[in-house]
Amino acid sequence: MKKRTVHEQVPALLFLIAISMFFFIKAFEYGDVKLFPIITSSLVMAFSSIQLARAIKKTKEVNKKIAEDSDYIPAISWEKLKTPVVGYIMAAVYVAMIPTIGFFVSTAVFMVLFMVFLGYRKWGVILAVTVGIELAVYLLFVKELAVRIPHGILY
């Protein structure tokens, strides 16, 4: 059986509608300053709904295309989203680890793992880029710009 999907706008528009609906309901708690969030969230809901109706219509075309062309990979499919989603999860874990193990250590681990995950295997380049970035950040941000980089249990 052929896989079915939705038009690429559908998830984003559903997200917009859900968030704006939440903002709309919550706005009534804010007394005198509720007007602007009510107006803007209503407009988001209205425009997103119109666009969603259009996107749902287009979904049929996408599914038709899948049925006709076996090589066609739709925008919302695991094949297409796998690398960015896994990459994003790696980035999110990296960000979450910064306060615990510190910026420098987590950045080094993240950069090496990310490049390897993407299939890059020139270890000399991987090492040089990682050390280069760490050094540049240290010299420019820590030494020159006096940014207080978060340090964790390691460094």
Place this chain on the structure above:
Amino acid sequence: MQVLGQIYASMGAAVPEFFKSLWSWEMLVAILIGLVGGMIIGALPGLNSLMGISIMLPFTYAMSPIPAMTMLMAIYTAAIAGGSLTAIMLHTPGTPANMATIISGYKLAERGEALSAMYTSLFASMIGSIISGFALMLIAPVLARVGILFDSPEYFAIALFGVGVIATLTEGKMVSGFAVGFFGMMISCIGVAPNSAVTRYHFGYIRLMNGLDTTAVVLGMFSISQALILIENINKKDAGKKLVEVEYTKRKFLSWSEIKRILPTTLRGSIVGIGCGILPGAGANIGGFLGYNDARSHAKDKEEFDKGCIEGVAGPEAANNAVTGGAMIPMMTLGIPGSSAAALLLGGMMIHGLQPGLSMFTNQGNLVFPMIFAFILVSVLILPVGMLLARAVSKLANIPSAILAPIIIVLSVLGAYSIRNSIFDVYVVTAFGLIGYFFRKADLPLSGFVLGMLLGNMAEMGLMRTRIIAKGDTLNYFLHRPICVILILLLIYTMVKTPVGKMIKKKKAENKEV
């Protein structure tokens, strides 16, 4: 007129003082540090002129006033010019002011015309900055008076006009443009409400009470999403694939015909930028979008323009750099800074004994005018210095996506953290990275979202204040303010121009067929 006469006399008398200060090591070093440092800071995502000026401000205490202020003003304008380079090459705005540059700039880069786009951006930045410098020097008192005519209703009308700009930016996908534009405005409601102590949508989280930082949101939407787009089609075989191809030709700069092509757009963009600069709160971020809007509205072939062209780079870059001189007009003449960076410059001026106000131009003309002359000189130097940097930045194209993507993520994280030394902003950048990615996948215009977010606060503040001043009769109050009426008419014109134009064209074509 008498005031202007006195100012011009004072200006003439200051010329020898300028040349005297120019031929000093202190001045040359100040110009060099200001320009190169400003451009590098601008090119790095998350760092902007505000940070550069605040870091360098303590170093100026021991300097003479003219080199000190020249260095700070150089950082201010060079950072915005430098930010366009990464916007064009990496789809990552160096400063929020360069967001509109991405729209055309990155498309040009994808076509291999990155160098041409960067030269255009530097040329337009130079012209915008020079023109704003001349405006500051010659007609500052007049422009400052125009600036103070703008009150809350006018700011609300500007924000409404901005909504019209969203429609222009997103032509062809106007419904989705408005959806994300108003989403941006809605997101700007997070935090303390204007003219009130009420905090909204913070869920008890103290960091959310200050609202979301625009730079962090923009970095997430544009940069993290770009890293995810880059790795989308990557597989083990093409891990060494380049980001974009850059055509390195023997041509060292733009051709004369290209300069002639972008000159009108650049001049108009500069005027738009000066206008944005003199209005406190509008700033370079909005200025860039208005410059883009102006360039697009004057384009003969809109479809061709939307595919990416040098006018689409020249418009926003001329405008955002012209904001720098524009923002210094109310700062120097009235003591009201037009932007946060201008507020720091104001502090720097006061440290060096300059008292803002019209009298400063006559009583302390021997200090003020050499500073303005030096600002114009620095503006001229943006082009040669920027061209050296552009060549270096264009080499980024040779870096494989597998290496560039993690670098973009790390720099975005670092840039977001550097804004307020807050890990919360890093979470914001990460969250909006995912939103930005799915928005781009869905072909929802990010520029509309960002413009909405920038305008949100201005719109709400303008609306709330006007409601209080108008005592209930808000609409009538608006309609009795000439600037508001003009802006609303302009909005209507912007909104209906294209559809009506298309209708007329269609009618004409039908008549011809008959």
